[in-house]
Amino acid sequence: MFEAAIKALTQMFSPPFRRVLLKSIGLGLVLIVLMGIGLQRVFSWMATSGATWAEAGVGGHTAWQILAWVLSIAATLGIITGVLFLMPAVTAFVGSFFVDEIADEVERTHYPMEPPGTALPLFRALIEGVKTALFAVVVYLVAVPFLFVAGLGLVIMFLANAHLLSREYFLLAAMRFRTPDEARAMRRAHRAQIFLAGLLIAMFVSIPVVNLATPLFAMAMMVHLHKRLSTRRIEVIAPKRA
DSSP, rough: OOOHHHHHHHHTSHHHHHHHHHHHHHHHHHHHHHHHHHHHHHHHHHIIIIIHHHHHHHHOOOEEEEEHHHHHOOOOOOOHHHHHSSHHHHHHHHHHHHHHHHHHHHHHHHHHTTTTOOOHHHHHHHHHHHHHHHHHHHHHHHOOOOOOOOTTHHHHHHHHHHHHHHHHHHHHHHTTTTTTTHHHHHHHTTTTHHHHHHHHHHHHTTSTGGGGGGHHHHHHHHHHHHHHHHHHHHHHHHHHHH
């Protein structure tokens, strides 16, 4: 796992990766701003009109006052909230556009003697990216109230990000060589190792500015991890057949 992470970090400084990085950063920044503005407006509405309507229809003045207070704080965070906490959603979606460029370069550089993977249909990659992005947004919304409970929300988001991002990028790397069902079965068989790799991705995505390069780091690392797990699987099966 650490070897895969080191290889991924080292290759990020290569010219081909820098070109992908610039495109990834550009698209990521646009999405961050749009999502931040959208969240700020939603929270502002919920803190005023939404909370007033809900209180009138359901009752519970004190409870809705507390809710309005929480939502008002979230609204004031606005763009900052989007930048800090929605990066997992952004990187999941952005990464779906560039996974094959990244994987091709990793395979060409580190595994030149092995058959290259088959590029994923863009629609399939986008589906995986959108699903992970939506899950990440849901986790964010659930975790926001817990940010006021000794930072519990940060722990929830960190662990959820490790699971979601490791799942997405491993499947994208595996589906270059396997059917979707086979890729999911392999992920389940090695879920512990993949989750541990996801902790490194979650750490990466938690670093401001650096996290804009998350798609490159995550996809490159998962290509290496998939290769390693595939080799180990062949080594285990071969003696049994012998």
